[in-house]
Amino acid sequence: MAVTAQQQESAATRQAAGGNDVSTVDATVFKAVCDMAQRAREAQHRLAAADAAHKNALLLAIADALDHRADEIAGANELDMQAAFDAGMDAGKLDRLKFDVTRVAAAAQGVRNVASLADPVGEIVRGYTLENGVKLQQVRVPFGVVGMIYEARPNVTVDVASLCIKSGNAAMLRGGHAAERTNAATLAIIGDVLESFGYDRGLVATVDQYGRAGATALMEARGFVDVLVPRGGAGLIQSVVRNSRVPVIETGAGNVHIYVDATANLDDAVRIVINAKTQRIGVCNAAEKLLVHRDVAATFLPMVASALSQADVVLHVDPVSRALIEAGGIEGVQLVDATVADWDTEYLSLDMGVLVVDSVDDAIAHINRHSTGHTESIISEDYRSIDAFTSRIDSAVVMVNASTRFTDGGVFGFGAELGISTQKMHARGPMGLSEMTTTKWIGYGMGQVRA
Amino acid sequence: MAVTAQQQESAATRQAAGGNDVSTVDATVFKAVCDMAQRAREAQHRLAAADAAHKNALLLAIADALDHRADEIAGANELDMQAAFDAGMDAGKLDRLKFDVTRVAAAAQGVRNVASLADPVGEIVRGYTLENGVKLQQVRVPFGVVGMIYEARPNVTVDVASLCIKSGNAAMLRGGHAAERTNAATLAIIGDVLESFGYDRGLVATVDQYGRAGATALMEARGFVDVLVPRGGAGLIQSVVRNSRVPVIETGAGNVHIYVDATANLDDAVRIVINAKTQRIGVCNAAEKLLVHRDVAATFLPMVASALSQADVVLHVDPVSRALIEAGGIEGVQLVDATVADWDTEYLSLDMGVLVVDSVDDAIAHINRHSTGHTESIISEDYRSIDAFTSRIDSAVVMVNASTRFTDGGVFGFGAELGISTQKMHARGPMGLSEMTTTKWIGYGMGQVRA
Numbered sequence: 095m096a097v098t099a100q101q102q103e104s105a106a107t108r109q110a111a112g113g114n115d116v117s118t119v120d121a122t123v124f125k126a127v128c129d130m131a132q133r134a135r136e137a138q139h140r141l142a143a144a145d146a147a148h149k150n151a152l153l154l155a156i157a158d159a160l161d162h163r164a165d166e167i168a169g170a171n172e173l174d175m176q177a178a179f180d181a182g183m184d185a186g187k188l189d190r191l192k193f194d195v196t197r198v199a200a201a202a203q204g205v206r207n208v209a210s211l212a213d214p215v216g217e218i219v220r221g222y223t224l225e226n227g228v229k230l231q232q233v234r235v236p237f238g239v240v241g242m243i244y245e246a247r248p249n250v251t252v253d254v255a256s257l258c259i260k261s262g263n264a265a266m267l268r269g270g271h272a273a274e275r276t277n278a279a280t281l282a283i284i285g286d287v288l289e290s291f292g293y294d295r296g297l298v299a300t301v302d303q304y305g306r307a308g309a310t311a312l313m314e315a316r317g318f319v320d321v322l323v324p325r326g327g328a329g330l331i332q333s334v335v336r337n338s339r340v341p342v343i344e345t346g347a348g349n350v351h352i353y354v355d356a357t358a359n360l361d362d363a364v365r366i367v368i369n370a371k372t373q374r375i376g377v378c379n380a381a382e383k384l385l386v387h388r389d390v391a392a393t394f395l396p397m398v399a400s401a402l403s404q405a406d407v408v409l410h411v412d413p414v415s416r417a418l419i420e421a422g423g424i425e426g427v428q429l430v431d432a433t434v435a436d437w438d439t440e441y442l443s444l445d446m447g448v449l450v451v452d453s454v455d456d457a458i459a460h461i462n463r464h465s466t467g468h469t470e471s472i473i474s475e476d477y478r479s480i481d482a483f484t485s486r487i488d489s490a491v492v493m494v495n496a497s498t499r500f501t502d503g504g505v506f507g508f509g510a511e512l513g514i515s516t517q518k519m520h521a522r523g524p525m526g527l528s529e530m531t532t533t534k535w536i537g538y539g540m541g542q543v544r545a
Numbered sequence: 546m547a548v549t550a551q552q553q554e555s556a557a558t559r560q561a562a563g564g565n566d567v568s569t570v571d572a573t574v575f576k577a578v579c580d581m582a583q584r585a586r587e588a589q590h591r592l593a594a595a596d597a598a599h600k601n602a603l604l605l606a607i608a609d610a611l612d613h614r615a616d617e618i619a620g621a622n623e624l625d626m627q628a629a630f631d632a633g634m635d636a637g638k639l640d641r642l643k644f645d646v647t648r649v650a651a652a653a654q655g656v657r658n659v660a661s662l663a664d665p666v667g668e669i670v671r672g673y674t675l676e677n678g679v680k681l682q683q684v685r686v687p688f689g690v691v692g693m694i695y696e697a698r699p700n701v702t703v704d705v706a707s708l709c710i711k712s713g714n715a716a717m718l719r720g721g722h723a724a725e726r727t728n729a730a731t732l733a734i735i736g737d738v739l740e741s742f743g744y745d746r747g748l749v750a751t752v753d754q755y756g757r758a759g760a761t762a763l764m765e766a767r768g769f770v771d772v773l774v775p776r777g778g779a780g781l782i783q784s785v786v787r788n789s790r791v792p793v794i795e796t797g798a799g800n801v802h803i804y805v806d807a808t809a810n811l812d813d814a815v816r817i818v819i820n821a822k823t824q825r826i827g828v829c830n831a832a833e834k835l836l837v838h839r840d841v842a843a844t845f846l847p848m849v850a851s852a853l854s855q856a857d858v859v860l861h862v863d864p865v866s867r868a869l870i871e872a873g874g875i876e877g878v879q880l881v882d883a884t885v886a887d888w889d890t891e892y893l894s895l896d897m898g899v900l901v902v903d904s905v906d907d908a909i910a911h912i913n914r915h916s917t918g919h920t921e922s923i924i925s926e927d928y929r930s931i932d933a934f935t936s937r938i939d940s941a942v943v944m945v946n947a948s949t950r951f952t953d954g955g956v957f958g959f960g961a962e963l964g965i966s967t968q969k970m971h972a973r974g975p976m977g978l979s980e981m982t983t984t985k986w987i988g989y990g991m992g993q994v995r996a
Contacts, residue, residue: 496990
């Protein structure tokens with residue numbers, strides 16, 4: 095699909111009119127990015143028709159090249175790390191930026207893993223013969239050009255490039271500024287392998303050279319970029335969601351709830367809450383809120399507060415929870431009063447909101463009002479409570495008597511994960527290779543016309 | 546999912562910053578529309594859990610009420626028709642605006658047809674047991690709140706309301722200004738039936754009372770409206786696609802191609818071209834362009850030009866086509882020279898662009914460059930040409946030796962059609978009830994936690 099002149103004109107018109115509020119597009123950069131996307135799409139046409147054996151050979155060659163030339167990447171990464179350190183980057187971000195030879199080797203191994211996955215392209219999703227004899231089939235095909243805007247995590251560059259290649263897509267990348275040298279070194283190696291296989295290296299392209307203007311151009315390039323997937327913190331994702339003219343798959347934010355029902359097995363409930371809250375705290379499937387049915391609250395809250403306090407979790411409590419926990423007389427529990435804002439907050443830290451509710455209906459209403467729609471879990475032995483919760487909770491994943499930490503492409507058996515979609519269009523929940531494709535209908539006839 | 550305060554604030558911030566270029570949102574209307582959407586979502590929660598028998602009973606009651614109270618709708622429609630006539634509306638649009646008792650009866654029959662279709666909600670799309678024993682299933686569920694912006698065609702109101710109800714969704718409608726009285730009368734009847742079934746009438750709501758500001762608010766209401774589907778002309782659709790912050794499914798525009806290969810059965814080719822171009826001219830699956838392999842052009846072009854001229858089709862020809870058609874010495878053929886703009890134009894009239902190409906590769910390249918990605922057809926007996934065309938054409942539907950007019954939800958067996966998607970996210974090609982749903986993952990465990 096191409097509406098080139100038309101769309102460039104419309105972007106120019108928007109710019110002339112003052113652009114939109116957040117992201118006024120630079121016309122020169124926009125033109126350059128659209129040209130890159132066209133070039134990527136042309137290169138993608140051959141990849142789209144390639145069989146899995148060819149794509150796997152390409153991926154294995156990339157993995158080998160990353161291993162052989164890991165020093166180049168690690169060297170570039172040292173410069174990025176030094177510059178980031180000098181600029182005062184915090185330890186957590188510096189760790190995510192780090193891409194030494196060990197991590198490059200792990201990333202190369204990840205590419206081999208992607209090579210080993212089943213090819214989603216060519217799958218016949220539906221197929222049947224129409225009354226008129228036309229044989230119809232709906233076939234899975236690549237999107238075309240996938241855009242990705244992410245933070246300074248160089249392993250994402252390798253990850254996304256390999257997922258795009260396996261699913262037959264071209265990639266247009268905008269990584270974090272702090273990782274630019276590392277990403278450039280990585281893409282130089284991938285580009286060399288692409289060329290050795292006869293592809294234009296623009297098949298996996300970066301717009302890093304245009305800085306923020308490149309990201310803005312990617313978001314404006316509707317018709318040139320088929321889908322845009324932001325990966326990173328809530329700020330980055332919301333900025334892309336709000337400003338993109340290209341269809342976006344929203345990923346990530348998880349204000350995740352666990353509801354402990356009146357009939358819950360309380361030992362299971364404690365184990366699941368501890369696992370979901372503390373096994374890894376900075377991830378989107380970590381639990382952030384605990385709702386407890388009032389019938390078990392007096393028994394359960396002291397149990398779980400004790401366990402959570404041993405893991406240094408600070409509890410943001412409503413008055414009823416506070417009274418019941420204090421009545422339990424647990425040592426060392428850290429309680430703060432929950433504010434209205436708490437119920438909408440994804441902490442990503444050793445904090446957890448705690449609320450006593452009157453019924454499963456109240457729990458469902460609270461969750462549907464405050465959740466980001468990622469994952470919620472019910473702990474219950476009651477058939478009707480479980481049915482109400484699984485039927486009426488409006489989130490991507492609903493767990494029953496299991497940890498929220500299971501919402502993950504790897505755990506779901508996808509082999510690899512592009513992110514976890516919290517929107518309802520196209521993909522919802524963990525996204526694997528299938529979610530990086532669209533479909534095409536093919537109808538085989540023998541001269542049929544419409545009556 | 547609700548990010549109410551946050552999103553209202555972000556819209557207010559945007560507005561304070563000058564809003565976006567095209568659609569500055571009115572804060573009062575925006576608040577009102579978001580409140581309506583919240584009300585619609587609350588009503589939808591019960592509908593989402595309803596079984597098909599209940600939804601079908603509701604639909605049949607709506608159909609009966611439309612029949613019984615058709616006079617009310619027809620009366621309102623007469624006022625709309627008179628006002629539109631006085632304002633100088635053209636005959637074609639007046640015809641689409643007309644909703645007399647006969648047409649209301651046909652619309653009521655359409656509702657009964659929707660009631661007879663299979664319920665997409667609850668379908669288990671995938672299901673398997675994880676290594677840890679969690680039983681996982683991906684279940685089809687309604688979107689929630691579906692927004693629709695369409696032109697002054699009152700039958701669409703009935704159509705969309707019934708499709709939304711059957712798929713468990715609430716509807717937020719903005720119909721064309723000229724049909725406001727008709728739509729209000731229709732929605733009053735639907736609302737009465739909803740109330741008699743215990744639903745809030747806001748389950749099927751209109752924002753018509755806010756005029757254009759209502760449409761703008763719908764487009765801004767991300768998080769309140771789950772998906773927006775514009776239906777109508779290219780201008781309307783492009784405006785929504787460009788300005789919406791809510792995820793949009795783009796429908797409609799069809800710059801549709803037929804490619805006649807060197808090996809084509811030329812009699813079939815003539816029949817298919819005539820059917821695709823002339824059976825109905827104002828529809829998105831009508832053929833607009835004819836590409837002919839040079840090896841058969843001298844034979845085929847005079848044949849097809851003769852047949853097309855008998856149907857009063859004006860041919861927009863490249864120089865080679867002109868020479869070959871003129872050499873054929875056909876009487877009464879209307880030829881004009883094609884301009885560059887012709888190749889990107891959806892005529893929706895008795896016009897057709899004609900181009901001679903050197904190969905199937907050239908045809909594919911031309912189509913992928915100029916098509917809107919709706920439907921293309923190849924007429925060929927050659928295995929490799931057909932494979933190249935079906936594999937490499939990047940459109941929603943590819944036909945082989947069949948008319949492009951088959952791209953239709955009814956023909957595809959969907960029973961009803963919300964539109965034909967020309968984008969790649971979520972739905973591509975005709976959209977039926979399944980395409981009005983998303984999915985939810987449910988995992989049934991027995992206390993599992995992540996290691």
